[in-house]
Amino acid sequence: MKKFLMAAAFTMAFGAAQAADIVDTAKAAGSFNTLVTAVQAAGLESTLKGPGPFTVFAPTDAAFAKIPKAKLDALLKDKAALTKVLTYHVVPGKVMAADVKSGDVKTVEGASVKVAVKGDKVMVDKAHVTKTDIAADNGVIHVIDTVLMPK
Template sequence: MKKFLMAAAMTMAFGAASAADIVETAKSAGTFNTLVTAVAAAGLVDTLKGPGPFTVFAPTDAAFAKIPKAKLDALLKDKAALTKVLTYHVVAGKVMAADVKPGMVTTVEGSAVKVKAKNGKVMVDNAHVTNTDIGADNGVIHVIDTVLMPKM
């Protein structure tokens, strides 16, 4: 119940202030700088500023820091691979935490991610969801602690 109340308070706080798209919401959070840089490098800013709606499983800067620097630098320079990785974090539609059901969910990239809940914790593939329902004008962000990697 405590988690629900915290999530509701966060939803209300972000929702009331929500006058921004996914990209602007991520920028203003201050913990998604690498994600915002990657979105720009992949040429996806206009898409994620579009009408959507989108559900984004957004890795934090700390999640990107788990990737060895040389591998991350190479990924940021490979637009096709970067686009594949980033679109693997996006689901069409606005899916709030209360509406998430365990199972396979198809991403914008075309592959599916596995969503599961265990001991009150939600995971997307191998990433833990650490915060949910950050509202934006064109969708919602769910924060994850690991960068999801599609099969390349």
């Protein structure tokens, strides 16, 4: 019985140590509640839980709070527009901060974002990258302070 309990404890500890996907990593962080709600409303949750790899420029709840409430509420109800905005935040592949270079980067949405690297500061369109390299088992999250809007 004692061996069984030790094995069960080891299995639970090992299971808890596994990395999470992009969505679960964002949920666990606690500062991406609006983003997770938007991903679910757009029907993109299963995609971002998929094999990837993905690089996600993730706006925080504070970034979403910069959008007027009526405009954000309307966006959350318009699945096509919401999908366009959210996929504009995703780049195929896993791009770590050390690999980022200035230039245009094609997003999953189809358009490109402009990445500007100046010293240790990185901007994506008009958003500042505030934290980098949050690892997930299917990609990486870089935190941004502004919601990106496709042209």
